[in-house]
Amino acid sequence: MGLEQGRISATQLTMLIISFLLGTTLLFSPGGVAGRDSWIALLVGMVEGLLFAFIYATLAVRFPGRPLIQVFHSVYGSVGGKVIALFFLGYLFHLGSLVLTNFSFFFNTLILIETPSAVIVFSIVAISVYAARHGLEVVARCSQVLLPFALFFFILTFILLIKDFRLEHFQPVLAISAKRFFFAAHSAAVFPFGESVGFLLALPALSDPEKPWKCLLLGIIISTGVLLLSALRNTGTLGILQDIFFFPSFQATRQINVGQILTRVEILVAVNFLAMGFLKYTFLLYGVILGTAEVFGLREYRILGYPVGILMGILSLLNFAGIHENFEFLEKVYPFYALPFQVGIPLFTLIIAMIRKLPREGGET
C-alpha cells in the first residue's frame, strides 16, 4: 500500500495525460526541427511514443497497484532501488523546473516584459504546491475542469485561422534529409510523448489497474490529434516563417483578424499554456514529492510540497542564461538527455523483473 490513498478513474487519468502532454507543446511545436514537415514528423514520433508508452503500461500491469519506488526496491534491492529512484526523480525534478523556465521565458518575452522572472515562477509555484499537496485526485479534477476550456479555445483559434491557410506553404513535402526528418520525429517522441514516463508514479492510483495501456494510448492519440492541428495551423499560416519565431503558435494566432473586430486573440494561446502548463508542472511536483517521500520512508508526502516546489522554482531560475540556450537545449540535447530516463530505466526494470520472475506469487515482493 502506497502513500497515495486517493483513486482516480480511467477517464480522469486520460484527461490528465492529455493535459500533461499538451502542457508546453501548445507553445513549442514538437518536431519543429523538420520545419514545414513537422506534422509528418509528429505522426512518426507518435508511433515511437506509443512504443515508450507500451513499456510503461506493461510495467504497470506487471506490478498492479504497487508504487513505483516499491517496484524499484523489489527489482534492484534496497540500496540499488533507492539510487535508481533518486535518478528517476531527479529527472522529473529537472523536467518540472524546465516547465517553469518555459513559463518565465514565455511571459518575459511576450507579455510581462518588465516583471522579474522570479515573480512569474513563484506565483505558479504557489498555486501548484497548493494543488499538489491535496493529492492526485485534486490534480486530476483540475484537469477535468481546465482541459475542455483549453480544447475549446484551441479549436476556436484553429477555425478562425482556416481562411488564412495557404496550401503552398506545405510544399515541397519532405524536402529535408532523412536524418534530419527522423531526428525531428525522435525529438517529437521524447518531447512530449516520452515525458509520460512520469505517469508511472500515478498509474498505481488507477481505480481499474488493468487499464493503464488504454489510458496512455487514448491520451497520446488525442493529444497527437491536437498537436497535429496545431502544427498544420502554424505551417499553413506562417509557412517557413515559423522557424524564425520563438513561439510559432502565438505568432500564428496573432494573424487572426475577423472584420477588424475580433483581433488579438493570441492571448487565448497564453491562457491555454497557463492552464495546461500549470497541470503539467503540478503533476510533476506531485510525482516528485510522492516519490521522495517513499524513498525516505515518510508517512505522508504533503509535507514536502513547499520545499520541493521552492527548490524547483530556484532551479528554474538557474537553468539557462537566456531563451536561446533553452531552445538549443530543447533541440540538440534533450532528445539524448531524456532517453536514459524515459526508456532506459523503465525498460531495464521491466527486463530484470521478467528475468527474476517478479512479482513472485505469495512472496513478500
Next chain:
Amino acid sequence: MILLLLFGFSLIFLREVPRLIQRRYWRELLVFCLFMAVAMLLSVLLTIGVELPQVSTAIGDLFLK
C-alpha cells in the same frame, strides 16, 4: 528583501512544523528541515546576488562535447 524572504520561509515553517511535532513525525520533520535548509540557502544566495552556475547549460555542454 532578505527580511521579506525570511518572513516567507518562517510562514511556511509555522504552517508545517507544529503539526509534525504534535504527531511526533520526527523523520518527516528532519527531511522537511533538510529540504527547507537547502531551499533557504539557495534563495538567500540568489537574493544577495551570488552568481550560481547555469545548471541545464552545464548539462547541455556535457552532451554537446
